[in-house]
Amino acid sequence: METRQGTQGMCQPDPAAWPRRRRGDLKSGTASSDDVVTMIPAPIPNNDAQRLQALYQLLILDTPPEARFDRIVAFAADEFDMPVAQISLIDHDRQWAKARVGIEPCEMPRGNSVCGHLLDKPQGLVVPDLTADERFHDNTVLIDEVGLRFYAGSPLVMPDGHVMGALCVMDRRPREFDATDRAILDALRDLVVMELAGQGKGDDAT
Template sequence: MLIAATPDNEAARLAALYDLLILDTPAEERFDRIVAFAATEFDVPIVTITLIDTDRQWFKARIGTALCETGRDISLCSHAILEQDILVVNDTLLDARFADNPLVTGAPHIRFYAGAPLTLPSSLSLGTLCLIDRKPRTLDAMELGILRTLRDLVVLELRNISEVADA
């Protein structure tokens, strides 16, 4: 298992995340609707809106998992926030970064992962909107476009929180 590198802008990224005052907050319908729609649209059992904290990934919204968080060291989303675009892993067992990851070899048995970075206009990626399946799969161009649109909706909601916090 390969632990993701720390982003070069980690201090600024964490400051932006903490400024939102969103970590460890209750579920919110605006985020829950997005993950519910994504689960149906992509026919995947697990969808999360994940925020990457110092040592953990925390789920602001989730469907298909009872987990509220996992360690950042085993987080596939920690790899996705390093990307400019969506990180798609068609089969985790065929990817050396993830083949022996405990989230792959054990529950929830991740075989497919697509993580769209939640990147603010300041180029700070706070987390991901991610799709997870227990079987290998691919996404076509139209599906990638839909995932980008849903990701943009999450970022818009995060920006709305930021504007309220700044007011």
């Protein structure tokens, strides 16, 4: 199997470029600017202010790509034979990808984020078909514009208990994800957490 490459270049955040999801886009192909549809948003944790403070203390948001993270997402995509994998961090109003493969946008509004639903799910989240799940079926950013159907994510739970985001893999077709798959994804997630916690600082950061 050909090994995938990691992060596709330095992310240039541009909130103005965030796609909008409109009811007309789903039904008739047309929509007014006032006819905006939103998916069921992820619950905001009670400790979100403290979680965000812990995230900011990592000094990792909007930093350049690093090989230590790129290698993990590339391995995850190869291991599960999925076209998309990323390390997502959940900011106060956006999801930002520290590393990604197979997907161009490096960030999206938090309200559009599937990974945001893992902040209160320490067991992880598997969605066999996004179009069949009431939480995500109208997320045209992921389903229509990016073309995703399957999602599996493992939460980045730090030693202090705060969840920073997720390591996730995604596919453009529905599929299943068994207990062995979950265990492998969780093991890769643990590597990401070790790096975020500073236990891998001796590695190269290019």
